[in-house]
Amino acid sequence: MAMEKGIIWNTRGEDVERWRGVFLEEMRLRGASGHQMGEAWATIEAHVQETGDSLVDAFGDPVTYAAELTDDQRSPRAIALTYGGMVLAIIGGYMTAFMPLVGLREPVDVSWGSLALVPFGLVAMLGIVVSQRRMQWHKGQGFLLFMVTFMGFQMGSQALRDWTTTAIVAPAWILWTLCFLCLSLATVAAWRWTRDRTIDPRTGQTPSMVPAFWWWVLAAMPLWGPGALLFFRWLAHR
Template sequence: MKIETHTPHIEPDWAEAFLLELRLRGVGGQRIGAALAEVEAHCAESGESAREAFGDPAAYAVELAPARSVVAPDVRRELGTSALGLGGMLLTLAAVGAWQSGARVEVTAGIAAVLVLVLVGTTLVVSRAEQLLRAVVRHWWVAMLGATLPIVLFVGVLLLGRQTVFTVAAMPAFVAGVALLAGSTARSIRTADTVGDPVVGPEGAGGAGTVGEDRVTRALERVGPWLFPVLTVVMALPLLLI
């Protein structure tokens, strides 16, 4: 997805790499906008390309912001919210299925193992947040592997670990699942409503350095908080109709 920085005299790939590196290093939106506007003004006046004038975008970003990145807290918050939503969805669906069959919710060895894997994976992602984010933004296949491998692993573990560890009544499990979904949704909405740190160029720069959001991004931001509840309802309907 192309990032529009309103800097027509800067090569688009240079501007994107420069912006992403500064973001990964924890630089604020206004400071990034000012840096982009400064590069744009120089290139417009001198006729040089950004690479000719400032060199490699990542290296120039390091010169401007040598301090260490501070992205881990945001990643930790998002992972925690997603874990709540995923747990609530799985528990609610298990409760609906058990209620339909007149049985109790069975917690198997596979489910317990998946929960442990989620905790371990979340810890690793948080502790290596900066390295993982760099890999994702630079190599599309890393994001694909990160999205598919855990699913394959979890399904395999669930299929192998079918031994029942303990059982829970359907209604308490359903209430707990809905509570987790509500908590995840509330956290997502609160995060979405929080004023972010948009990249904005300085006044008098004619909009240079200001990154505009596209319609897809705005739509995803609105739908995102309701993703797990919607998925739960869609997946529960076939169980209720059986």
């Protein structure tokens, strides 16, 4: 079936959106800025509109093509916002999940297992990101990698929790301060990330029609889980 403005791909309209979604997400994960993503998609769309070629015939695999475009023009700012925010959110969320609800001046024993869970969790996060990217284009391989990563994280984290030898003893207020500092920085990074939207240079508009309210919701997401956890733990200790 011919698509509007001559875009044709595998006779299914949803495939065009799928190719576009995979391509733009890969651009983002590889450190492209919103401006670079908008320029790239405008060029692609203009080509298929003029020639009538399908996206696959003209540009091939979206992941491979995104890698070709970003090899020499990665944005350090976009990389820092994308991955830095995720890392800080994971560390901050992890700290709220494992810290007891105690007085701010009371000492807290931090085990070696708890410390080791931080880098272990970051490695698992990397595996999940890679598997999610594979699932978009190669569902079988991506799902298998996700299950291996998930089960490995479950088994490894349980083993590390059993490593209860005390590494450091610190007042609770220091650990809580570090926790909320991580979450606050992650929220700022997420807010900056949402502001760096893909802009079509031809129209000045973003292709993603997400209302401004939802951008703020996404920006505050690093605080949601830990905030709810703290609230319910507070209720349980009243």
